[in-house]
Amino acid sequence: MVGLVDEYRYCSTCDAERPFERPECLDGHGADCPERCCVHCGEAILVDPPLAPARSTPRRVLAA
Structure with missing residues (x-):
């Protein structure tokens, strides 16, 4: 883990209140990483x- 303890x-x-941290964000969110x-x-x-949910783009099927 890369982040500091962010919040509890x-x-x-764990079935308990625990400290949570923000890991290194590989998606480019920076400090706004969810x-x-x-x-x-x-x-x-x-x-x-x-x-x-994210909207998906319909795929086009090519005829053989």
């Missing part, structure tokens, strides 16, 4: 994930 949250794996990881067990959560 409930961890469902990922957090439990310092004790490593469980990952998304803080404020999108409420709607």
